[in-house]
Amino acid sequence: MDLEKIQHAETKKIGKTIEYFKKIDSTHIYAKEIALNEENDGKIILAETQTNGIGTKGRIWYTGENKNIAMTIILKPKCNIRELEGFTKTVAKCMQKAIDNLYTIPLDIKEPNDLMLNNKKICGILTEINTISEKINYLLISLGFNVNEDLFSEETQDIATSLKREYGKEFSREDIIKRFIEILEKEIDW
Numbered sequence: 001m002d003l004e005k006i007q008h009a010e011t012k013k014i015g016k017t018i019e020y021f022k023k024i025d026s027t028h029i030y031a032k033e034i035a036l037n038e039e040n041d042g043k044i045i046l047a048e049t050q051t052n053g054i055g056t057k058g059r060i061w062y063t064g065e066n067k068n069i070a071m072t073i074i075l076k077p078k079c080n081i082r083e084l085e086g087f088t089k090t091v092a093k094c095m096q097k098a099i100d101n102l103y104t105i106p107l108d109i110k111e112p113n114d115l116m117l118n119n120k121k122i123c124g125i126l127t128e129i130n131t132i133s134e135k136i137n138y139l140l141i142s143l144g145f146n147v148n149e150d151l152f153s154e155e156t157q158d159i160a161t162s163l164k165r166e167y168g169k170e171f172s173r174e175d176i177i178k179r180f181i182e183i184l185e186k187e188i189d190w
Helices: 003-007 029-036 085-105 163-169 173-187
Strands: 019-022 043-051 068-075 108-110 116-117 120-132 135-143
Touching: 003 019, 003 043, 003 173, 019 029, 029 043, 029 068, 029 085, 029 120, 029 135, 043 173, 068 173, 085 108, 085 120, 085 135, 085 173, 135 173
Parallel strands: 019 043
Antiparallel strands: 043 068, 068 135, 108 116, 116 120, 120 135
8 A cells, every 4th residue: 555645635634644554453443542642633544454343233344455445543623522423424425525536436325334335335434432521532433445355255245345346447545545534634624
């Protein structure tokens, strides 16, 4: 993965620092361990593969090696927690817009936290807010996006897909991440 390309995104904060792993249990779990450090505001944790990626309803999110996007963004919002209501849908809309901008491919949002392509799941979103009373310590945005995956288990082959599976060609993970964080940073005004 070309981290420099991502770091050249037109953002002020998000993605200027990236911590990259060939293999990790979960970008989300790791981000929770380092999120309280003020220096990590805007940091992206990226992994080529996860051994214990977090999916919905306690399921594991599979991340094929060197094929997909497995990332967590650490943010330190300076806002009231009520302002973050519905934030997961905002994240989904940002990714939806990024894919449309780059490839004119329409993704559907399946609330509360999935993006769908041709009625199959292509992206899962997990957001987590850590607070003390009304003060927000950190916000984590984790995404698992099937970009170039071509192997699907018997359990998921009828319910999950990837851009490559649908369109028969490779897509740039770096371009997707770069465009997504540019849109996301414009969307959040805290």
